Amino acid sequence: MKPITRALRLAPLTLLAACASQPSGTLLVQQQEDCPLQLARDQVLVLTLPSDPTSGYRWEMREGAANVLHSLGPEVYAAGDDDDGLVGGGGHSTWRFKAAEAGEGHLMLISRRPWETGVAPADMFDCRVEVRP
Template sequence: MINVYRLPLIASFVLLGACASPSKSVQVQKQAQCPISLQAGQQLILSLPSNPTTGYRWAVREEAAKVLKSLGPEVYSSAENSDLVGGDGHSTWRFQATERGEARLLLTYAQPWDASAEPAETFDCQIRVR
């Protein structure tokens, strides 16, 4: 039989355990947030500044496929308060951590038709899945 006086104590431990569990997703917007450590099943949401009207696009060069699964294509969104054509926005990718290990997630920001030019920006991040 459960002691009625201990129920609040048991409930507080259950709630404390729920608070300690990791969130279902990790949002990353800057290189400074790397390296990234995830648990299997957690989602990684990567959002980088982008303006495709300039001809520059982010391209995934190494997608860490051995530890991450892509959850769909890149999604571009413009700033909420911007009514300007050609205004800045963000490109967003969603991944899910699949299995333990380490891998590199590498993206470059360049004009795809100019293969000889260096990328304007690079996002290079080590991913660890526990």
């Protein structure tokens, strides 16, 4: 077997071993059951929730755990694979945060139609966040 061919065959295993030995710097959260959250300082939190802005419902940040988390940008919406642009076509909204300070905070988002005042939220994400030094 040629040395280059052997190296190419071993490359995926080497990459896999390298990835497995590295601590994950990112915590992915997709549901309420993932809470409460414990993060290390400087760890990145990626929160992804089901979303359907075509129906008028939008996620609204109520508490952003600002004392322990730093936002890495605005909400990003992505349509689902089977979304054809019709009302009711689902997708997901994603927020990114960095664990900036040790301590505890509260991350709460609600899903509602902004023009409907006095109406209970259609959905809620409510999570305690702890950042370790």
